Amino acid sequence: MVLTERAREHARALVRGLKAARIEVVASVPDQWIGLILEEVAKEGSFRSVPVAREEEGIGVCFGAVLGGKGAAMLMQNAGLLSSGTGLVTLHLLHQVPLLLLVSYRGTPGDPLFYHIPKGVRTEPALRALGIPYFLTDAGKDLTAQVCRTWTYARESAGPAALLLTADLFAGEDVYP
């Protein structure tokens, strides 16, 4: 996949959103899209970036960071979301602790790689089953505000809230017509 300058600008806007939301701790497991965001997280320089070995572990690190008084976000692919259910339920939902999830939404019609599709089909049903509110990015609107609103929603609902990063942010139109 070719990650274009347009994709990079979207990544920058998302990171501006993390900054504006006063997120301080960013845990992550990358895929290609998340990797682009992490490059911008590193350039920004003020976040405590914590690459973790497994997504559910990152859920725990974020939980601890919020207990300690810092805003926290977990950046991961929907594969990681699907494997993190227990952590989200037994930490954030049980203890009513907010968490910002930035999740690359692979396997949608804009991202028709055959091995992503089973995850794409099941991502929103899984979130609904877990009772985790979620929103889909809209590349035509202010992405920075979309990150802030999702964090606000997480805080006000005292639990996780997910912003699903859609293919139109990162997949060049020339790659997936």
Next chain:
Amino acid sequence: MRTSRVAYMQVLADLVVDELVVCGLGASARYWKALRPRPENFYLADSMGQAIPVGLGVALAQPARRVVVLEGDGAVLMNAGCLSTVASTGATNLIVVIFNNDVYEASGGQPLPAAPVDYAGLARASGLALATNLEGADAFRSALQKALKEPGPAFLCLRTAYLPDEPIPAYDMRPLETRLIFMQSLGVSI
């Protein structure tokens, strides 16, 4: 004969003063709550394998406070990758204490996978240089005194007796209450 968990816990009770303590679910949380209830304790209730990641998050958010994690060996096996994460962060204010009794104690003493795991060796191989296997309350006392004074992260694994006739204290605090009291003790809010 191995040392009891209560004997190790008594050492902790003697030495822990203003440290934040994050307890893994089951026996670690329930014994510590019964022995030394205090606002600076956080008790996991249903999140197996998460005490070390949670403790790491607290340590990163509160760099001026020392954080002690109490966790079981089964939980370490469930989430061993987090040891490399701890090492990568270089969280100097984190002390991880493992009770190594080779069983899932809270669920009735079922055996862990029957492999002779060297937990300190696992931690060292994951990048935690200050990792030690210990046997006996006196050895733990010396190691913990040192860990409380010097930069970590430290990893102390305690060979622990499984005593099936010793009843584990019951949970007596709700998760939301635990969280609110802990955050209040730090003077932070969401």
